[in-house]
Amino acid sequence: MARGDGPALSVGTGRSGREAVAAVWRIESPRIVGALARYTGDFALAEDVAQEALAEALVTWPREGVPREPGAWLLTVGRRRAIDAFRRRAGRDERYAALAHELGEGGAAPGTVDGGADELLFDPDRIDDDVLALIFVSCHPVLSREARVALTLRVVGGLTSDEIARAFLVPTATVQARITRAKKTLGAAGVPFGVPPAAERGERLSSVLHVIYLIFTEGSSASSGDDLIRLDLAAEARRLARVLARLVSDHAEVHGLLALLELTAARFPARTGPDGEPVLLADQDRRRWDAAAIGRGRAALDRAQETGRGLGAYGLQAAIAACHATAPSVEATDWQRIVLLYEALGRLAPSPVVELNRAVAVSMAQDPAAALPIVDGLADSAELAGSHLLPSVRGELLTRLGRPVEAREALELAVARCGNERERDLLRGKIAGLRG
Template sequence: MADIQQTVDAVWRMEAAKIVATLTRVVGDVGLAEDLAADALVDALEQWPASGVPRNAGAWLTTVAKRKAIDHWRRQENLDAKYAALARDLETHVDESWDPDRIDDDVLRLIFIAAHPVLSREAQIALTLRVVGGLTTEEIARAFLASTPTIAARITRAKKALSAADAAFEVPDPGEYSQRLSAVLSVIYLIYSEGYSASSGQRWIRDELCTEALRLGRVLASLVPDEPEVHGLVALMEFQSSRFAARTDDDGRPVLLEDQNRARWDRAQIQRGVAALERAANAVRRKGSGWGAYALQAAIAECHATAPSAADTDWSRIVTLYDGLVQVSPSPVVQLNRAVAVAMDDGPAAGLCIVDGLTGLDGSYLLPSVRGELLARLGRDDEAADEFTRAAAMTDNEREREVLLDKVARVRS
């Protein structure tokens, strides 16, 4: 039974977003889609121990959930049309000619739907992270630097608002893509970020989230090829993903950037990142616009990805790029990352001066973690140990906590 539970958990992690997206397209209600998917998951736990895991487990769950939707509608009045439509969907497949302006990917469709203008920007992102990214309310709260009850209420209100909106579950016309694009990009970016450095749990990297976010980014780039920020985000994810093989050791423990074996970096993926960043630059030139936040972050990632060694990294250029990023996308985290770059370029004292003036990171382990690193480089070991200890107590990721406690032991010795 334990093996089946692990299998179901693995299938759910990989397939949940696609199942909910497909059901939302069919039933027109994201809350109902989540409930149907959860009911199908219960059936899997009951049936698979005896019958075995189906060859296509995701399709099995989707089909069961659709049949539960039929049962649900059978109990309702005046829904014969919906019942017939879903029954046809189960039994037939219509082969339509490919339309480059039509969103064929169910998960991407769901992201665009959740980015409906009836919702606030924060609600759009929170709802999609929950439904599409599969992030918990606590994980989303950490991404927003907000409380868990606040995010839970935001998601609930968003679902109600979408249900009340007349066109809530209609995919927008291509002419409306640009109006929702910023929210869509934010969602894909945050899904990737949670996968790249998990905010909680026993794994530092949730590669299934990163893989799905990168896939969605590539699909989106083919859908809106003239948008610089789409290519910028794809480039950023390509560069970051290229380091996965070197980011953890054999036991899954994090390996810091300066200690990574760069021979293990995926050079083909780095080249894909370079090509995507060049497409972003070309799109910027065509539109006559400035560089956006994702393209600037991708340019920073390119500096790391193409440097032969940590010592050869062009930190001066990275500081300049962060200066631009602060202008277009100011945030405490961006300011903190810029402080790290300044410390690498001008010395830890210069970086610490910036860090000590930052606000807006209360409750985040990142600030004491960075401060501890800079204090350690200045030889202020007791203070550094205190900061690392405080950071370790604030993170919910076990792997991150181990790294921070190792740093405590190092500076105390």
């Protein structure tokens, strides 16, 4: 084989080739983009040339077969596209000369299987550094929340713009624009590719955790559309959390977030009925809960408690989820402990949503009359303005208090505000069941 021709191609063409591209890209894309970003020193260029390599694979693999080393093939093509990009850039002669020398003008670096691709891709220690750096860059605080989510799903999750658009029910062009702006913003801000120094790591890690949490939240309780749960999106968030927990093993909140996601996802199998309709917690068949996910979640929660000096916000939410996951029924749930955990969470990370959840727990630990003033006190909350959550909880409390007229008014407001069709159906069912 001539140097620089890429790895030999194995048998397998047509649809199998396209499926192989998708499978390899989903698994290897963070490593490929990370390695290219380290190699070029340019995050935006690395993502661009990785996408060009993906496009070339979509053409080549179905026609000629799947490479024996598909990840190395993609990385080699990406490196060559980077060389081409540097060649086109005026004033980059010095950088191009260095790259060209290393590659032998588009050929292979000596001593590697294919153009140095395995050297970049398969060093376990360097892979960890590259992927972690990629996560930190994608979730940089200089980016908007929407941009961080889109960029993380694209470069760390390996999702296409179409897949991200479908997940969040926005046009593909919107997602593409967010990703393009994000890369330009990172470039304009001079954000270097790499794991941030220790002094900056805490703030940046908080942003990373928040992005993963946002992705999971949209997956576990879809804000709009016909599906209550978007399993693919929630699963991607769990995968990202597992990767992060492996890479940042000494941080309590990383394990706390992973615990929260695992324990929440454990209830997914019982949260919907045969036709996708929502099933309330009290009516769920707990035998359908995922015992393995509960085990992983409790183990991660134990790790969070061992690693830190007390649970953080994600860890406290995980502890609440653990109360639900280990209880044999709603009635047997330790609601008093859940109230205490929400009180602690409210002091650590106060928000109207936390207070609303505390009210629900108070209604179960004591009675709905004790919880209603808490809910009414949130009526002027800007964060809950326009949300269906507040009138939904209020309607439930009023129903339990035997005040159907007021309950109907609250639940009708919740229906009007709710963007998810499955949840609207559930609320309409509650209205239909009111008497009086």
